[in-house]
Amino acid sequence: MCTYVTTTAAVAGSAYDGEEWFGVDRAVVYFDHPQDAPVDHALCVDVWGGAARVAIELDAASARRLAEAILATLDHDEVAALTG
Amino acid sequence: MTDGIIARTTTITGHGGDEIEAYLAHPLDGDAQPSVVVLHHMPGYDRASKEIARTFAVYGYAALMPNLHHRYAPGAKATDAAAAAREAGGVPDEQCLGDVQAAVDALRARPESNGKVGAIGYCSGGRQSWIVACTLDVDAAVDCYGGRADPALAPDLRCPLLGLFGEEDQSPSPDDVAAMAKALDEAGKDYEFHSYEGAGHAFFSVDRPAYRVDAAKDGWKRIWAFFGERLQGG
Numbered sequence: 001m002c003t004y005v006t007t008t009a010a011v012a013g014s015a016y017d018g019e020e021w022f023g024v025d026r027a028v029v030y031f032d033h034p035q036d037a038p039v040d041h042a043l044c045v046d047v048w049g050g051a052a053r054v055a056i057e058l059d060a061a062s063a064r065r066l067a068e069a070i071l072a073t074l075d076h077d078e079v080a081a082l083t084g
Numbered sequence: 085m086t087d088g089i090i091a092r093t094t095t096i097t098g099h100g101g102d103e104i105e106a107y108l109a110h111p112l113d114g115d116a117q118p119s120v121v122v123l124h125h126m127p128g129y130d131r132a133s134k135e136i137a138r139t140f141a142v143y144g145y146a147a148l149m150p151n152l153h154h155r156y157a158p159g160a161k162a163t164d165a166a167a168a169a170r171e172a173g174g175v176p177d178e179q180c181l182g183d184v185q186a187a188v189d190a191l192r193a194r195p196e197s198n199g200k201v202g203a204i205g206y207c208s209g210g211r212q213s214w215i216v217a218c219t220l221d222v223d224a225a226v227d228c229y230g231g232r233a234d235p236a237l238a239p240d241l242r243c244p245l246l247g248l249f250g251e252e253d254q255s256p257s258p259d260d261v262a263a264m265a266k267a268l269d270e271a272g273k274d275y276e277f278h279s280y281e282g283a284g285h286a287f288f289s290v291d292r293p294a295y296r297v298d299a300a301k302d303g304w305k306r307i308w309a310f311f312g313e314r315l316q317g318g
Contacts, residue, residue, distance in 0.1 A: 004232070006170060028171050033207065033286065035127050035163045040284070040294050046167045051157065053167060 006030040015047050015054040024049040031060070088112040089141035091134070096150060096190050099182020104154040105129075106187060109137040110146035116198040118315035119191035121184055121222070122149035123205030123212045125286075128166035129153060132291055136206070143308060145315070148191050150183040152212075177215055184216050200315040202243075204307070205230060207286060217243050224314035226307055229285050231255030238267035245275040246310040248303045250283035250296070278306060 007029045014021045027047045034042035034057040043063030046055045058066060073079060091109035098104040107129065111117060120140050124133035129151035140147035152175050156168035169175055188201050202224040205213030210230020217225035218240040226246045227233065232255065245268070249261050256264070261279060268275045280287065280299035287296040288303060 004174070008171070026171075028167070030170065033125070033127055033292075035130075035166070038293060040286070040292065046171065048171060051168070053164060055163070055167065 004030075004032070011047065015049060015052075017052065017054055022049045022052045086112050089138060091138050091141060094148075096148075096183075096186045098150060098154075098186045099179045102155055104151055104183060106148050106150040106190075107134050107137050108146070108148050109134075109141035110194075110196070111141055111144055114144065115196050116317075117144065117146045117194070117196045118198055118311065119146040119148070119194070119201040120311065120315070121187045121191065121201065121203045121216075122147050123180075123184070123203065123209030123216075124149055124152065125205075125207035125209050126166065126170075128162035128169075130162040130166075132289060133206075145311070146191055146194060146197065148187045150187045152180055152183060155179075177212070180212050181216065181219055184212070185220055188220065188222060198315075198317065200224075200317075202226070202311050202315050204228065204311075206288060207231075214245075217241055217245055224311060226310065228288060228303070229253055229256060231260070231285075233260075233264060235264045235267035238264070238273060239271040241268065241271065241273045241275070243274075244310070244314055245273070246306060247275065247277040248306065249277065249279040250285055250287050250299065251279050251281050252284035255285070276306075276310070278303070 009027045011024055011027045013024055015024045024047050030044050037057035039059045042057040044057045046053050089111050093105050094108045095103050096106045122137050137147040137149045153165035153169040156172055157165040191201050200223045203213045203216045203222050204226040206228045210227040211233045213225050214227045214230055214233040218237040222243050224244050228248045251258055265277055283296040283299035284294055286292055286294040287299040289295055
């Protein structure tokens with residue numbers, strides 16, 4: 001199914017494309033047919049800086065694990081103390 | 085007969101006068117070739133979609149597939165252009181129609197053309213094929229599991245339509261397909277739909293887990309019969 005469910009988030013930081021780092025300003029998140037991942041549908045993230053992009057395609061369960069890992073890290077006491 | 089084909093990237097003047105790339109595949113033999121515009125899926129103007137165009141050429145058709153994502157990242161890989169198109173909010177229907185009209189015109193202008201042009205699309209391209217069939221002057225159209233197609237367009241259908249769907253698809257779901265069929269029946273339109281048991285979305289895709297060999301083989305047979313009856317000769 002083509003879900004067309006797309007969410008864009010403003011982000012700040014850098015991404016690495018295998019050759020160099022570049023500044024990024026937005027992340028596009030969607031659930032749709034992947035380009036490469038061997039699943040019917042994937043949670044896809046494109047992190048953009050201008051026309052440069054890094055991309056990931058994950059099956060739904062592993063995408064959820066990644067999201068939980070990010071939140072668990074941010075919510076850790078030592079990290080929360082630094083980020084407020 | 086050489087039994088040969090040629091396939092290459094060309095350029096057409098699409099919607100708004102924009103130069104966009106398009107993939108052309110056609111037989112080397114024959115001076116009355118039927119033609120088909122191929123509408124690629126959301127992952128873009130990729131290797132698998134070009135293979136479909138070449139398959140049409142093997143079966144005697146001239147096939148032209150406009151790169152609907154070209155404007156968003158000229159010269160980029162299909163994967164990057166598809167991402168750029170999505171990031172820009174997707175391809176507007178009006179722009180797609182302009183690009184398809186340009187492809188139809190280019191195909192009809194070929195000296196080897198018999199003047200008849202069909203349209204076929206997969207996934208998001210299936211929905212676009214439906215809109216093309218309800219808007220432009222084409223001789224036949226095939227919608228392969230196009231989700232989110234609007235049944236309200238049914239009274240505007242301008243050519244025979246073949247729809248190929250998977251019973252396990254969620255978009256279009258069996259209810260979506262039934263609603264489309266109901267609208268076409270009420271409008272008295274020429275169409276045939278086939279829904280395959282055990283198949284979901286993208287069952288033609290040989291390089292994806294969704295591939296279903298029985299559905300794909302039968303679907304191709306129906307495509308050749310449908311286009312053969314409506315596009316050959318002339």
